Amino acid sequence: MLFNSREFLIFFPVVAGFFFLLPPSRRWVLLLAASYFFYMWARVEYGLIMLLVTLSSYAGTRAMSSTSDPKLRNLFLLADVGFCLFVLGYYKYAGFLFSSANDLLSVLSVDGRLPQISTALPIGISFYTFMSISYSVDVYRGHQKAERHFGIHALYLSFFPHLVAGPIMRSEELRPQFRQLQTFDSDRAVDGLRLVLWGLFKKMVVADSLAPAVTEIYGNPSAYTGLPLLIATLFFAIQIYCDFSGYCDIAIGCARLMGFTLPVNFDRPYGSRSVGEFWRRWHITLGTWFRDYVYIPLGGNRGGTGSKWSNLLIVFLLSGLWHGASWTFIIWGGIHGLCIIIERLTAAPRYALIEAAGLRGMPWLTEGIGRIWTLSCVILAWIFFRAQSLPDAVYIVSNLLSGLGEQILDPGAWAAAAAAMGVTHLGLAVLLATCIGVIVCHWREPLGHQPSVLDMRSRALRHLAYYALVLLILFAGNTQEVQFIYFQF
Template identity: 50%
Template sequence: MLFNSPQFIIFFPIVVLLYFLCPYRFRWVLLLCASYYFYMCWKAEYVLLLIFSTLIDYVMGLLMAKEPTKAGRKKYLLISLVVNLGLLFLFKYFNFFSDSARAALAQFNIFYNAPAFKALLPVGISFYTFQTLSYSIDVYRGDMKPERHLGIFALYVSFFPQLVAGPIERPQNLLPQFYGKYDFSYERVRDGLKLMLWGFFKKVVVADRLLFYVEAVYGNVSQHNGVTLLLATVFFAFQIYCDFSGYSDIAIGSAKVMGFDLMRNFNRPYFSKSVAEFWKRWHISLSTWFRDYVYIPLGGSRVPAARWHINLFLTFLISGLWHGANWTYVAWGALHGFYFTCSVLTQPLRERVAAASGLARHPRFHAFIRTVFTFFLVCLGWVFFRAANLSDAILILKKIFSDPGPLFLGGFRDIMYGVMGIVFLVGFDFWSRGQDVDQFLGRQKLVVRWGFYVLMALSILTVGVFDHASQFIYFQF
């Protein structure tokens, strides 16, 4: 079930109503049933994978608790890792690695029929796998006690607002909340609905509008010039931001309505003044996951400088691969790893240049330049992320830098609505100064607040894209 589907508009109020009518002790049952139903609406049989993953981690967690030493717990952690990552590998990466191996061997005149695993990728598998892994790893490390209530644990893995596209929650944050007793709270429901409305706006008004232009251009790269490809890339930057942050807002908002606090996933990423800052503001739940479970275990920054850069690069490479089984994602991850290491290495030089050029005396202007440059670097990365393959990505970059020409106006309506949406979004992000929409609106006058609600609702109705086939980009991951 998609958040932007009519089914969800009916499903959600029913679940919320039943949730507040239900006695506290049965609420987990209601939410678990709702979550499984939510997931089964996509492909019913794949709920078995979810249950299997849940059972494995639940049992391993309990077995780890019986072992007093890390060494004793290790074998159970390994079972959890092998099962979860094995499933992820099988469904998401098997064909990719198999095809890549076949292509590599073909270079040496070794030919074989690469076996293919023909099954649909279970929606959200990367998200719930990482969420369950964080539980197993935390129990292994002794950072938390295992959850003994199977139902609550199953709910932690499958909680419907964030099941298929995050935020990837940590067990320490989410599990205790399922024991809380939440009564109907006007403030929470109001704030949650505001976030949901804002998320719907970002998804159906901005992201899905921009999608048309981006698809038209990226679907036929050879026919478009550099100016058009550049605009399509900038549009994609906002499309993916609105698509994914819109999903996160709806997820956080719908959880808030029921009394749960999910972690913030985006914080005005395109206002970042460096790539390092971008990653503190973009998909925060994933970047902190990689920090805690990949980067720091690799040694983080407390190692010799060369090793530190390798750690950074490896973390981004894995992060790229997490996004999808395609070399374009690997290249995207590698590029961000490269940006990151370069930014660390060149920091003293950049500071000297800023001081010598006088930019340091104009901090606002300097910040503006850095923001624009960071956005440009991020957009270069999005070329790899969005292109169908590496050769397309390289062709796009070549054309952007060497092939000017008239702008393709294609569906002018979509460009117009898209640009209006971007201007509104950037304006809002600027004025809100990092506050969530509920906090920001809470400080405004009644007329502004209500005007905002009505404007959002009317925009969704008149400009929103109600194509039932329009999924969220991050569903595929």
């Protein structure tokens, strides 16, 4: 079920209403039933797969907690994590691995081919399997006690606001909240609804308005050079941010209305002054998951320089693979890893250069350069993320600036770009202004600050902003119930 659907417009008020009407001891039953109903709205079998993962982690962690024998605890952990990885690998990566193996056999002129595997990817499987793995590892490490109440454990993995596209929750963050008494709070409800409104605006008005133009160009990139490719790439950078952060805003807002707190997943990432900072502010819960459960176990910053850089690169390659079973996603992750390594290797020389040039007292200049560098790296990497194939991505990178100097000054080139994207001159100008506005807001607003337009002290102006957003959603937003981008991950 989509947050931007008519069904959810009915589903959520009903669930929230009954949640506060029911006795506290029975609310988990309602939330669990609602979460599975929400998830199985697309396909019933998706719920069965999630239930198997839930049973595995419940049984594995309970078994771990019942023994102090290190060998048995290791065995139970490996069995549980192995099952989660098997489920994730089969549905998400089996086809990619078999196809890549067949390509390698063809290059090596080896007879015989592996069978092709084609399976429907269960929505949100990457999110709840990662939550299950982190919970099992935390129990194994002794950081968490194994949950005895199966219903609470199942609800932790399936809680509908964050289920499909995050944030990726830790057990210590969410499970205790299901045992707390949640009372209706009007201020909290208004704050939650405000986040929902802001998320719907970002998704339906901004992201979904940019999506058709991006699809037109990236659907056949070899027909274009320069300006159309650059504009479409910029559009996608804003589209994916507004789409994904919009989902998280809605998820956090819905949970907040019912009294639950979900962690912030985005902190104005396009205002970052380095690629490393970008990853501390983009998909925050995924970044911290890889840090705690992959990077640190690999050795983290311990060991030599080569070990530290290889650990970092492995994490980002795996992050790319987590996003999708394609070489384009792996390269996308690799670009981010290499950029962070470059930043760290050049930190001392850059600092010395700033000192020598007397720029230490001009932070606006050095930070501006850092932001331009970060946006350039991130936008370049988005090409591989969005391209339909590796050859398409290579073509776009190779031709992104081809003839750009002449095209920018040529009104005919702008007209051709607008026509290629299926918009008018005015429509293209509005979309470009929207993108620039999003980036400027990221540069100027303090970190973690909520949209100032929704946080004004004047009640009249604040309500005027609410009504304006509602009207924009109704009359300028895409009402076709477009799926969120991260549903495919």
